[in-house]
Amino acid sequence: MLVTWRYRNRKSLIQWFDPRAWIIFYLCFMVCTLFFWDLRFLSFFFLISLVVLITAGVTWKEIRRAFIFIIGFVFIYALLTFLTGRGGVEAYQHEHIIRSMSAPFSIFGWRPTLNISVERSFFAISQLARVFSIAMMTILIPYTLNPSLYGITFRGLGFPDKIAYAMDLTMRFIPTFGRDFQLTMDAQRARGYELEKIRGGLIEQVRKLGPIFVPVTIHAIIGSEDIIDAMDLRAFGVGPRTWLEKLTYRTRDRILIAFGLVLLTTSLAILFLGYGGFWVPEAFIRLVGG
Amino acid sequence: MNKKLLGVAVALVVILAIFLLVVWVGGNVLKIERLQTGENPVLRFVFVIVGLLVALVIYLATQQSKAWEVGTREVVWMAIGAALYAVFSWLFNGTVFVVPSISQVALRPAIAIPMFFGYAFGPIVGFFTGAVGNMFGDALTGFGLYPQWSIANGLIGFIAGLPMLFKDKKKSLDSVLIAGGVLTAVAIVLYFLNRSELNQVAYPFDQPVSLLAGISILIGFVLVVVVRFVFGKNIDIAAAVTWGMLGNILGIGFAAISDIWINGYSPTTAIVGEFLPAAGPNLIFAAILVPLLVVAYAAVQRQSGR
Secondary structure, three states: OOOOOOOOOOOOHHHHOOHHHHHHHHHHHHHHHHHOOOHHHHHHHHHHHHHHHHOOOOOHHHHHHHHHHHHHHHHHHHHHHHHHOOOHHHOOOOOOEEEEEEOOOOEOOEOOEEEEEHHHHHHHHHHHHHHHHHHHHHHHHHHHOOHHHHHHHHHHOOOOHHHHHHHHHHHHHHHHHHHHHHHHHHHHHHOOOOHHHOOOOHHHHHHHOHHHHHHHHHHHHHHHHHHHHHHHHOOOOOOOOOOOOOOOOOHHHHHHHHHHHHHHHHHHHHHHOOOOOOOOOHHHHHHOOO | OHHHHHHHHHHHHHHHHHHHHHHHHHHHHOOOHHHOOOOOOHHHHHHHHHHHHHHHHHHHHOOOOHHHOOOHHHHHHHHHHHHHHHHHHHHHOOOOOOOOOEOOEOOOHHHHHHHHHHHHHOHHHHHHHHHHHHHHHHHHHOOOOOHHHHHHHHHHHHHHOHHHHOOOHHHHHHHHHHHHHHHHHHHHHHHHHOOOOEOOOOOOOOOEOOHHHHHHHHHHHHHHHHHHHHOOOOHHHHHHHHHHHHHHHHHHHHHHHHHHHHOOOOHHHHHHHHHHHHHHHHHHHHHHHHHHHHHHHHHHHHHHOO
C-alpha cells in the first residue's frame, strides 16, 4: 500500500500556477538564493518565501511536523556556525569582537572559547535567511503538487518519458518507504533490537545497522514486482507515451517563468558586477569601535 | 534515439564551453573577484555538466552492451533506489536518528544503496539512484542545492554498475582492486604529510582530521580486500564490493576535487579535509552493507525464480 504526501486541492498561490511553471520558478529561486551572502539581497528572497508560505493555504496542523523539524535544523545549523565561526572563514578576514568568552576549564589542552563578533553574528543571520528561504520553498512542494501531475510535469520540463515516469514513482515512493522504515524499526524493536543504543567499535556499529537496512531495501525490491507487472500489463514503454492529464501554460504561468528568469539573470549580473558577497553594515562595526 | 543523444552531448559541451568562457573572461580579463577564488556558485553547474559528460562518454563507447537497456523493470528499480536513498540519507544524516559518530567519522550507511542498485541493476539505475536520490534527500532535509554532489553520488552508482559491461566479471576485478589501492595509498600518503588539515565534512568542525577519519579509507580498503578474497567464491559479492569501492573513491573524489574550484580549497584541503573523511567511512559501510544486500537479494532471486 502506498502512503501519499498530504496534497489537497487548496486555494493557494502555488496551485494557482501550472506545476511546470512553479518548478522552473522554484529552481531559479534556489539558484539565485545560493548566489548571495548579502543580507540585503537575501531578505528579498526571504520575503518571497514568506509570502509563498503564508499564501500556500496549508494549515499549521498539516505542516507542523515538517516545519518544526526544518526550523529546528536551520536554527541548529546557524547556531553551530555562530559558535564555531565555520563557513565564514572564506567570507571575512577581520573580526570585530564584541565580547570574548572563554570557558574556565580546558579539555585536553583545548579551552572552549566563544568570540562573539559582528561578522560572525551577521554571518549566522545571513545563513539563517538563506537556508530558511530555500527550506520553506522546498517543503511546500509535496503539499501543493498534485501527485497525478508528477509525471506530466517532469515530462513537460523536457525529461524523456521513462525518466519522467521514474521521477514520478520516486516522489510517490518516498513517503511509503518512510513508513516501511518505521514499521521495520518497530518490528525489530519488538524483538529487542535497539538502534538508539548501538555500541561497540566502528565496524560493529555498521554491522548492527544491517537488521534495519536490509529488510527495508529487500522488501522494497520484492514489492516492486507488483508495480512492474501492473506497468507491463498496461504495455509500459511499448510505444510513445500519452499522459492522462494535460498541462497548458496560461498567461500567468508565462509571467511566473519570465519573473524567474529575470530574477536569475539579474542575480547573475549582480554577481558578475562583484556584489552580493558577505556584507556587514558599517554602523555596527563602528558601534563596537572598529 | 542515437542522434538525439549525440545532440544532448553536443549541447552539454556547448553549455560547458560558455560557462567556462564566462568564468575565464570574467575572472581573468574583467578581473571580477568572485569568479577568481573563493566560493563560486556558478561553477557548481560546470561540474554537473562535466560529470554528465563523463557518464555519457562511457555510454557512447559501449553502446552495444545490454547493460544500457531501460525497460519497465529498470524504470521501477530506478524509482525505488532513488526513493530508498533519499529516505535513508534523510533518516541517517544525524538529524532524525543520531547514529553516534565516533571521532569525526560521519556515518552514512545510505551510501550502500546506490552501490547495490548500480551493481544489481546496471549503471543507468545506479546513476539515477545516486543522483536523484541525493537530490531528493537534500530537499527533504531542507539543505541547499549541491548539484555537483548529486552528480558525484550518481557516478558512484554508475561506476558500481559498470561490471555489467563485462562478460566475465572476474577478469576486471584485480585491475579495479589495484586502481583502488593506488588511489587509497596516494590519499593516505597525502594525509600523513598534512596532518594538520581541518576536517570539512564532519562535526566537530574546525578540528584537524582525526586519525580514525584519516585512515578510515585504509580500513575500508582492507575490508574490501578481505571481502574480495574471503568471499571470492561468490563472484557477485566480490564484484559488487570491488566496483562499489572504485565508484566511491572516484565519485567522492570528483566532488572533492571540484571543490578546489567551487569553494576555493587547496588541493590538499580537498583531498585530506574533504575526500578522506567522506570517502573513508563510506567505504567501510560499503564493505559491510553491500555484501549483506547482495546475499539477501540473491536469496530473493532464488526464491522467486527471477
